[in-house]
Amino acid sequence: MLDVRDLRVNYQGGGRTVPAVRGVSFTLDRGQTLGVAGESGSGKSTMALSLLRLLPSSAQVTGQVLFEGEDLLTAKWARLRAVRWSAASVVFQGAMSALNPVRTIGEQICEPILLHDKVGQKTARARAAELLDSVGLPSRRLGSYPHEFSGGQRQRIMIAMALACRPDLIIADEPTTALDVMVQAQVLNLLGELVRESGIGVIMISHDLSVLSHMCERLAVMYAGQIAEIGPSKQLITEPRHPYTRALGRAFPTIGDPASRLAPAGLPGDPPTPSELAKLNESRGCAFEPRCPEAGDACRTETVELWPSGPGREAACLRVLEGSGA
Amino acid sequence: MSALDTPAGLDVPRHHAFSRFCRAFAKRPAGLAGLGLLVAFGVLALAAPLFIGDDQLNVIKVDGPQLSPPVDGYPLGTDQAGRSVLLLVIWGARESLSIGLIATALTVVLGSTVGLLAGHYQGWIGKILMHVTDWFIALPSLPLAISLSAVLGQGAASITIAIAVTSWTATARLVRAQTLSVEARPFIERAKVLGAGNTQIMIRHVLPNVMPLILVSSTLTVASAILSEATLTFLGLGDPTSVTWGSMLQAAFLGGAVTAGAWWYLMPPGIAILIVVLGFTLVGRAVEHVLNPRMVGR
């Protein structure tokens, strides 16, 4: 359904260029769920928004985004607008600000239905009520404003809205980050159910590896605008091939695991800043090399790209090559 | 309008804040143009005594033609007493600018103090100060300024005071809002835990963070102070014997320059006001942009 090829995004502004996404490729089939993990600034949101060309004009997007065989990056705006929401919808990070504060949620849920499904006001409202119901909110609250809901409820409303036009793909950008553990569990549960029932494809973004591993079949770990490792989520957690995936996995300890008791795990150093990213783009070598506990000399000079590291897996690490070579 | 957030990304190499500011400012052509205009006027005003002698402005010594359009030696014509309008405009910059700047200084000092105190002390002190500010805001500024300068007597001093009295509320409100937002930020709490008292918090933490905003608002205040000066003088509350842009316009207006079609007498002071006000506004906006990354791209 979705085939992303060598996607690159550069932000232009203030006289400099920030390469936020530096060559990302992946495919997603109907009904599949893909989790995208990575630290802040690794380009997750940029990548996700570029799929529907939702980035500000300061972003230059290259590559191909083939949706049902059609390249969305070169499509006419009118065509793209038709695809938006009816075929692919988005659940944003921070639902408070993603909902218009001065319109009732009923109006906001109905808006895409009226726009894409060309139905009457009545039908749209009925559908909206249904949707609200399906996310566990009473339909009488269609007339309420966003601020009258709690964070979790707002996130549910966003989910209901995302389902409004029965899309094939939902892009969920950190749908639960701002939420409390308990509420987060509720929302994730709900999302999981709805997706499983309707067979919608999902790209879910989070910085929490363990959350993703439970939600998604496949996982992509991003670092500095590139995919560091991609593959089936269980495998990525249990036997990570990329040192970054490993470090990320350990940062979320399993309670009861004696290895992590009184021994927090971390990575020395910091993720690259935007200007370091810009420098990275010009140099060869592995972006993760400065923080990598296993780095060797070759990591600084060789070009590193995704190499197959198992069935359905790929990792961008020279060690993988060595491992497969041995 | 938070001017606090750090400018331009996280990765600016180590530099002194000021030079960083300058470099960011230098990237805003409008701001630079405004600054250029202001510097030009400022230099002219400061240097005026060097090239404008008493014999060119003193009515008993000048011998130019009366209210004449531009001729040789008088590139912008003359006024009724035969003085060169060009020189008058340049000389007028001195008083107009100093009234604007002094009024602004008063405004800023008064407004910032009230705003800072009202924002910091949220008890009764803050409440009272806030109410006082609100009351003053309800007073219409032009009539108040008119009344004040009518009461205080004519002249530059009372106009200056009138402007300050009527414009400090805006600064106070702004500073108060900003103080509140700064006070809500965690580093204030950290300073408290480290043992800082009210004064230390206000002076060491709040003030430096409110300062950029004060700077922005004061450039805009200068702009409106200059406009107010012209308006009040025009309404006859200034000193008609002094040379300011406002008094030139008043003299032109009352003296029948409109009927005489004396554009050379009417236009230059007005345009000078326009340029200086525009200059301050442009600089103010540029500074605001530089200090407030949310405005990048505007």
Place this chain on the structure above:
Amino acid sequence: MSSLTTAGPAKAKGQGVRRSDLLPYLGSKLVAALVSFMVTLVIGFVIFSLMPADPVRTLTRGRPTSEAQLVQVRLQLGLDDPIWQRFLTFVGNTLKGELGYSWQFQQSVSSLVLDRLGPTLLLMGTAAALSIALGLWLGIRSGWRHGSLFDRIASSSSLMLWSVPTFWLGMILLIAFSVGIGPIPSLLPAGGMSDPSLPQEGWAHIVDVAKHLVLPCLTMVLVVFAQYVTVMRSSIIDEMGSPYLLTARAKGLTDDAVRRRHAVPNALLPSVTMIFMHLGILVSGAITVESVYSWPGLGYLTYEALRIPDLPLLQGTFIVFSASVIIMNLLADVVYRFLDPRVRAQ
């Protein structure tokens, strides 16, 4: 051993249902406005009684006046009363709607003010409506496409106009359109509200008044709309980064629809307050325009009062101007509350 302990039992009962109600809100705002008004009265009085003035000789300038007459006039004007008595009379009268007795016009300030209110409201109303419409329209356009040629032209011209002294612009327009320059003939009347030699009623009168309205109104609009452009523009730009606009785009709405349905209603919120507050100030802004164009309104009256200065009249117009600011601020609060569901509920 260092230890931190907190201890304390706690029991408290109580169930509080938050209720939002318009009336108490309005009530509190109204009370605040009234207090504000009272303070204005006091400030007004203080300012005007501080003034060293001997109006009597000024007023009687045109007539040969004897000592007895001067005494009589002083008596009539109540100038010899002690200050506290004047204050009490003043407050009492103001609350009764009487604003005092004009020195120069020898009639009650209220009736003078009422006479002039109509023209001022006509001028200000027209100017406000036009400049709000123009300002918001331009502000929205240029904010939405900030950096575009349209934006650059719109915002730089509004900046220029903002930097121009109102009275000066008035004079220039007066020369350009009324006196006429060079080959351009005089197009519009130079002053006043109507041509008195025409009948003062009927359709012709309306056209005549409209003709007289053009220049003062244009002057006001040109100076004022710039502020609305700036405010609206920056609140549109503020809103542009909002995620809900991204949501709207992602829904497949066209650019126009995103702007119209989502950005503008939100961006209007902060502007509305400012616009209303500005309306209050606008009324007093009439002073210069009305003086330049001899428009027989409150501003002109103030200018007239300044000449003597006619303190009761000045004080009266001052109070009226203050009241208009207070009323507009009150309206701003109410309208804002009405427009913003977040505030509405609290």
Place this chain on the structure above:
Amino acid sequence: GVTLPAGTATATASSSGSAAAASAPSGQGETTLRVKMSGSGVDTLNPFLAFFDGAYDVFAGVYPTLNSLDEQGSPGPYLAESWTQSDDKLTWTFTLRDGLKWSDGTPITAEDAAWTLNLIMTDAVAGTANGSLVSNFESVTAPDATTLVIKTKEPQANVTYVSVPRSGIPIVPKHIWESQAKNLKDYKNDTFPLVGYGPWTLTDYKPEQYAKFDANKDFVLGKPGFDHMVQQSFKSVDAAVAALRSGQLDYIHGINPTQFKALQADKNLQTIQEVGNGWTGLEINYNARTRTGKKIGTGHPALGDPVVRHAIALATDRKTLVAKVRDGLAVEGAGYLPPAWPQWTWKPAPGEETPFDLDQANKILEDAGYTKGGDGVRVDPKSGKPLELRLGIHADDTDDAGISNYLKGWLETVGIKLKIQTLSMSALNSDLAKGDWDLLMDGWTTGPDPTFLLGIQTCAALPKDDGTAGNTDSFFCDEKYDELFNKQRTTFDQAERAKIVGEMQSILYKADVNQMHFNHNMLDVARTDTVTGVVTGQPDAQGMYPAQSYAFWGYLKATPATAKVTAAKEESGGGSALWIGGVVLLVILAGGGIALKRRSGADDRE
């Protein structure tokens, strides 16, 4: 003392030409005279209370007076046909015309006049504006409908000036006003048409906007040349001039020299100079004190020294002031009474004038021991104070601002430093009464009778000890002067009275306390294509007309001009239509362009 922004003036009129084409048709073939209302405006239409010129301009048109004034300022007949004095000079008998009727048809009788004057004499409120004019009246009676008898307490030379248009008391219809006598203070007199009698009837009035009149076809002194008159208020004279140029006004009284010069070239317009009826000058606080001689105020002690005052006079170049401040359109000042009333004017004898002589000024100061300090400012040897003087000027007077700049320059060269203080009229008057000043710019205008103006220089005008009352300008008080003042009051012979008045002016001139700078000419402008005869009399060699009683004779005698006005108006109307059309077209084009551009780009933009 205070300046009248637009002065009073009298004039005689000579009607010229016959009425012809309308200047502004307001009915079928009806004509309207459109003039600018006096700059001071109308304060109230109640003639017992009104102080402002504008109001008396209106009253002159709509209320009668006992006498009129001719162009030399001499009393002539109006309501009164003739008048006689008794031998003891205490009783005046006026014979009133028979058969005149108020505008509502009621006959005008001597009783109306008697009632009006008696009310002013007896009722404090009614005397508000004009009480001083009748303060010497013992009684006023109307023995029959055409006889009015005025008895004065002491002989009074100027009884025939008491009720004249504009400067005197208007007579009001008793039958209308009787019922208002009780609450005169609040009576606005605004039911139109106003019941009165005069060349005009007031039919409509909007404060600060206009006053509209209909001509009284049966007016006893002649029928007005126009059918209607409109006085329109303009705050700014420039706006009025613009209106005049574009044909919306016919006549403006009181423009400034710049405007005058600018309009001289316009062949559609006639610019007129009239002899000035006021003075502009400098007053010196030489010795502020109360009636009992108690010193008050903060005046500079050195001003008590005649040498200093004379030095100031020597250092004032009146010629330059006339040339620069009034563009030459004024007469250098000397005597206290203005040239408009030639019967009273006085000039210093040749050789006695104070010349402009800076060296002389320096010399007499030096000789008197005022030596220059380090900063070039002379020091008063007696008090040790430097000669730093405050000069108060009117905030609203451009002449004051101009003159003060010159004075400052000249006095600086003789070692006197001026600190210019701009004051509102009220503040200035308040300071004046308290003696808290050194020098003041001032000015007065006067009607044909000089008594009041001369009176403010008498000792009786000094304030009382408690600071109240007092009408003085410069605290001048001189026994000889007072003696002459009382003498001229009772001198009925014009020539003899003029001599006394001249002597008084000579005393003032020598005292250097009131230094006259100039008497500025009144400047008027009228459209030549719509009105003729609004200015009357014959110009003198300098082209100056005698002082005009413009609001009375001028408006009465003005007649429509024969020029083809309509064509001119249409032309300008067509021009403006063209302009408006052009602008509208432009707006539509621009708007359409923007809309089109938007449409075309609507799809592919985000």
Place this chain on the structure above:
Amino acid sequence: MVTYPARRGATPARAVDGVNLQVGQGEIVALVGESGCGKSTLARALVGLVKPTGGQVLSDGVPLGYSAAALKAYRRHTQLVLQDPGGALNPRQNVFDAVAEGPRLHGLTDRLGERVHTALAKAGLRPPEQFAGRFPHEMSGGQQQRVVIAGALALEPSVIVADEPVASLDASVRGEILKLILELRDSLGLSALVVSHDLGLAWNIADRVAVMYLGRIVETGTVEEVLLRPKHPYTRALLSVLPDSGEPPVLLTGEPPDPTSVPGGCRFHPRCPLRAAEQDSRCDGQDLPVLTGDPSASSLAACHLVQ
């Protein structure tokens, strides 16, 4: 107990409502709970930023006074580390000034430079000179948090209260900061109260843990006891929703807790899954005593049904 004065017409919010909590020397105690349960308020009360409406804070057995002088003296040895390091640093102060602020305020100005450098080094910013001149925005989040910690260390405190010290940091950086806290405890004998909503964090560094619900501590004890053998149904629910808990998640339903209207009886009863199953009348009828917070007990739980 800490209540926040409410707006007119509403009942005050009892953010912290009866808590006994002890932090022993050299001990790290983790305070966990849902958002809004009063963790931060409690932490702030401990450093005297919030004056309790009832109860007291004892330091070494001495009640904390609230006069300016007493607070200042107290804060000399009790320091707070806040959640958002970016916000906790004054953007107009460089690192040196930020760290030196505490010593300056307390008059410890002799050899200030040395003191600051030592603190920076202890907090892992080495070499200190390289950082001293930087401004907050020139550093990463992890470095900023180290500066905040250095600022606290410069006063040589004995207790550190850390409110969500790593919540805003990246996953890979978080471990480093936690490591630092552990190291400081080991090398300097610092006591620490770490506030978090992340149970994994407690497992990573804490000796004891206290679980808070609606202003009360509902369960406390050693980390192993509480996290591996939770007694209180709330703790159990919290643990069950962790992705890798292995158990089916127990999703709590009902309204999120609201400190302005605390239910009677056990304050957890409206959402309690145990009560739903067992229907015990004590749950909504009988108030629970405040947990003693006795550090020697390996685990205490405030529940009618367990124990």
